[in-house]
């Protein structure tokens with residue numbers, strides 16, 4: 001099984017970015033952990049991060065027929081991007097949305113996700129463990 005792991009804007013700053021909210025692991029460390037865990041389950045991960053909404057949309061648009069699942073942390077675009085939502089919906093690949101923080105405990109503008117309604121499900125508030133839980137969710141879905 002092949003899964004595309006997509007991380008959105010500012011997530012490359014993990015490690016130093018507001019560690020009390022997002023933890024102290026770097027994105028590189030998280031991606032390695034996800035890839036290693038996935039491999040033990042026979043899952044191959046391709047990881048992609050971009051700050052660019054168009055690049056994220058293109059990556060999702062190209063996923064059909066290549067990946068059986070997508071794990072995405074759309075970061076700030078969660079709350080703003082109809083384009084990303086439409087890309088997830090259009091590609092038809094089962095997608096799990098992950099957030100490191102529990103966005104419902106935070107500012108009101110983070111309480112709405114435009115992307116979650118077109119995902120299989122959403123995992124939030126468990127730090128980087130959420131990405132690992134998402135692997136199991138997609139294996140179950142497959």
Ligand code: DQA
Pocket residue numbers: 009010011073074075076077078098099100101102103110
């Ligand atoms: C985030 C939550 C978003 O509200 C925020 O814009 C992020 C990270 C999270 O993983 O908790 O950049 O997606």
